[in-house]
Amino acid sequence: MLGPLVAAVIITWLAFGQAALLAFIKSALVLPHPRFQNALLASSPLLIAGVTFLGLAAAGGELPSRQAFCAYPGAPADTPLLILLPAVLLLNGYGEEAGWRGFATRHLAPKLGRFRATLVVASVWAVWHAPLFWLNASMQALVGPVLLGWGFGLLCAAFLLAGLYFLSQESVLVVAVWHTLYNFTVATPAGTGTPAALITTVVIVWGAWFAFVWSREPNSSNA
Numbered sequence: 001m002l003g004p005l006v007a008a009v010i011i012t013w014l015a016f017g018q019a020a021l022l023a024f025i026k027s028a029l030v031l032p033h034p035r036f037q038n039a040l041l042a043s044s045p046l047l048i049a050g051v052t053f054l055g056l057a058a059a060g061g062e063l064p065s066r067q068a069f070c071a072y073p074g075a076p077a078d079t080p081l082l083i084l085l086p087a088v089l090l091l092n093g094y095g096e097e098a099g100w101r102g103f104a105t106r107h108l109a110p111k112l113g114r115f116r117a118t119l120v121v122a123s124v125w126a127v128w129h130a131p132l133f134w135l136n137a138s139m140q141a142l143v144g145p146v147l148l149g150w151g152f153g154l155l156c157a158a159f160l161l162a163g164l165y166f167l168s169q170e171s172v173l174v175v176a177v178w179h180t181l182y183n184f185t186v187a188t189p190a191g192t193g194t195p196a197a198l199i200t201t202v203v204i205v206w207g208a209w210f211a212f213v214w215s216r217e218p219n220s221s222n223a
Contacts, residue, residue, distance in 0.1 A: 004099020
């Protein structure tokens with residue numbers, strides 16, 4: 001899980017020098033201005049999930065318990081949320097986003113344009129997930145049309161995360177937090193079934209909007 005992060009740090013240091021590495025680290029630790037707007041972007045999965053859960057509860061459903069958010073795939077059972085949250089932030093959030101958005105998207109976008117750069121990153125990101133099909137039972141269940149749906153959802157998520165990355169002045173912190181919170185809302189029992197479907201639909205529409213806008217930009221467009 002830490003592979004993209006480790007690769008990004010090593011290559012940034014060796015290819016671009018210490019100053020670039022320090023700027024990279026700063027983007028992962030410091031919330032850029034305007035801070036309220038960027039904090040809102042980072043926490044938007046909580047807002048989307050909150051509206052979803054409250055809406056379903058108003059329609060006769062039940063709000064998820066705190067314990068439902070603690071059953072995270074791959075984590076030991078009954079891990080306290082105060083331990084689980086920073087662990088997922090490091091492994092899932094920073095582990096992936098430092099590489100896919102903080103390094104790959106950042107360096108490809110000025111050369112390919114944001115649309116084509118995100119397509120390239122999404123393709124590599126999808127291949128990177130391949131080992132999970134042997135390790136994760138829920139991933140093994142993705143066959144046929146369901147697998148195509150997973151691929152399309154990942155593509156839209158790549159566009160959304162790239163969009164948030166550029167909107168937040170290339171902040172790894174913002175996309176790492178967003179990725180972490182999103183996973184907690186859809187990958188735990190709290191979001192199983194209808195909540196996950198509704199939340200993911202918002203992500204797909206939001207990401208597709210970025211894809212549509214960027215597809216109209218020249219390939220040489222800078223972020």
